[in-house]
Amino acid sequence: MRGLQNVRWLSALAALGLTPVVAQTWKPQVDVGYVYNNNVSNSIREEQTDGAVTARVEFSQVRVLTRDWQATMTFGADTAAWLEYSGLNLSHLDAAVGLRRKFGLGPYATKLDVRLQGLHQIADVSEWSGNGYHAEISLQKRFTPLLSASLTGDLRRFDAERYVYSGTVGAVTSAVVYDITADWRLRGSLRYAEGTQLSWCRESFPEFSGKGPQWRDGIFGGDWFPYQDEGHLRGINVSFGRAIGASSAVSLGYDASESRAGGHVYRNQIFSLNYIHAF
Numbered sequence: 001m002r003g004l005q006n007v008r009w010l011s012a013l014a015a016l017g018l019t020p021v022v023a024q025t026w027k028p029q030v031d032v033g034y035v036y037n038n039n040v041s042n043s044i045r046e047e048q049t050d051g052a053v054t055a056r057v058e059f060s061q062v063r064v065l066t067r068d069w070q071a072t073m074t075f076g077a078d079t080a081a082w083l084e085y086s087g088l089n090l091s092h093l094d095a096a097v098g099l100r101r102k103f104g105l106g107p108y109a110t111k112l113d114v115r116l117q118g119l120h121q122i123a124d125v126s127e128w129s130g131n132g133y134h135a136e137i138s139l140q141k142r143f144t145p146l147l148s149a150s151l152t153g154d155l156r157r158f159d160a161e162r163y164v165y166s167g168t169v170g171a172v173t174s175a176v177v178y179d180i181t182a183d184w185r186l187r188g189s190l191r192y193a194e195g196t197q198l199s200w201c202r203e204s205f206p207e208f209s210g211k212g213p214q215w216r217d218g219i220f221g222g223d224w225f226p227y228q229d230e231g232h233l234r235g236i237n238v239s240f241g242r243a244i245g246a247s248s249a250v251s252l253g254y255d256a257s258e259s260r261a262g263g264h265v266y267r268n269q270i271f272s273l274n275y276i277h278a279f
Contacts, residue, residue: 024061024062024063025061026059026060026061027059027060027061027278027279028057028058028059028278028279029057029058029059029060029276029277029278029279030055030056030057030276030277030279031054031055031056031057031078031274031275031276031277032053032054032055032056032274032275033053033054033055033272033273033274033275034051034052034053034054034272034273035051035052035054035080035270035271035272035273036049036050036051036270036271036272037049037050037051037052037268037269037270038268038269038270039266039267039268039269040082040085040088041199041200041220041224042197042198042199042200042259042266042268043199043200043201043266044199044201044205044207044264044265044266045205046202048085048200048220050082050083050084050085050088051082051083051084052080052081052082052083052088052089053080053081053083054078054079054080054081054274055078055079056076056077056078056079057076057077057078058074058075058076058077059074059075059076060072060073060074060075061073061074067102068101068102068103069099069100069101069102070099070100070102071097071098071099071100072096072097072098072099072100072115073095073096073097073098074094074095074096074097074098074117075094075095076092076093076094076095076096077091077092077093077094078091078092078094079091079092085219085220086124087124087125087217087218087219087220088124088219089123089124090121090122090123090124090128091121091122091123092119092120092121092122093119093120093122094117094118094119094120095117095118095119096115096116096117096118096134097115097116098113098114098115098116099113099114099115100112100113100114107142107145108141108142108143110139110140110141111139111140111141112137112138112139112140113136113137113138113139113140114136114137115134115135115136115137115138116133116134116135116136117133117134117135117136118131118132118133119131119132119133119134121158121160125217125218125219126161127160127161127162127165127217128160128161128162128165128217129160129161130158130159130160130161130165130166131158131159132156132157132158132159133156133157134154134155134156134157135154135155136152136153136154136155137152137153137154138150138151138152138153139151139152145179146178146179146180147176147177147178147179148176148177149174149175149176149177150173150174150175150177151172151173151174151175152172152173152174152175153170153171153172153173154170154171154173155168155169155170155171156168156169156170156171156195162215164198164215164226164227164228165198165226165228166196167195167196167197167198167228168195168196169193169194169195169196170193170194170195171191171192171193171194171233172191172192172193173189173190173191174189174190174191175187175188175189175190176188176189182243183242183243184240184241184242184243185240185241185242185243186238186239186240186241187237187238187239187241188236188237188238188239189236189237190234190235190236191233191234191235191236191237192232192233192234192235193232193233193235194230194231194232194233195230195231196228196229196230197228197229197230197231197233197259197261197262197266198226198227198228199226199227199228199229199261199264199266200219200220200224200225200226200227201224201225201227202222202223202224202225203223203225204223207264214227229261229262229264230261230262231259231260231261231262232259232260232261233257233258233259233260234257234258235255235256235257235258236255236256236257237253237254237255237256238253238254239251239252239253239254239272240252240253247277247278247279248275248276248277248278249275249276250273250274250275250276251272251273251274251276252271252272252273253270253271253272253273253274254269254270254271254272255268255269255270255271255272256268256269256270
């Protein structure tokens with residue numbers, strides 16, 4: 001009923017020649033999950049595996065500006081608690097603004113989204129704490145009642161207290177979403193990224209023998225140390241989602257990627273399980 005009232009108000013204002021600005025209330029959403037990564041160290045050898053419990057809460061608001069334009073505001077916080085390597089624990093506070101342009105009417109109208117997010121990262125390893133931003137532009141299109149697709153370009157920049165954790169990554173992602181039934185959803189995506197690759201190595205590895213001591217963050221113990229290089233990444237993601245009622249869903253995901261940097265190859269496989277609830 002509230003959505004119908006908003007439509008009526010927009011129609012009335014448009015008829016009067018005014019510019020409508022309709023705001024929804026702030027809507028909270030929570031996401032709790034578990035993630036397993038077979039190579040949390042991003043190492044070229046002696047890969048370290050671990051799993052983490054994750055949680056995120058965010059509040060968002062949509063403002064309808066005109067028939068074709070709408071704006072969004074989002075505030076969020078998230079954290080990850082790794083079971084074995086607590087030094088990987090990261091938490092974030094973030095805020096984002098977005099703008100959507102719709103081309104045409106109805107559910108098949110093409111949509112263009114632009115989003116800018118600023119974040120503050122808090123890490124168990126204090127030198128990994130810092131600030132960053134994420135800029136994103138996405139083109140979305142629904143082709144049938146069951147099938148939709150998107151093409152997204154994004155740029156991420158993070159500046160940490162220690163240079164080795166800082167970096168910039170640009171990526172392009174193409175995704176397809178297929179609604180198998182009213183409750184089940186299948187999503188697949190391909191991505192390509194270029195930029196900074198954060199990895200961990202050991203001074204005893206041949207690549208670093210004789211190069212002198214490195215700064216050790218203690219995450220993996222022994223003579224492990226973090227380092228960075230420039231390279232590119234190719235990845236694929238597949239996820240299944242199941243709606244639970246009108247406001248909740250569960251999602252099971254698989255992500256595989258291969259990174260090449262400094263003449264080395266890094267491979268990751270990530271499994272995730274999430275429960276999402278919108279209030």
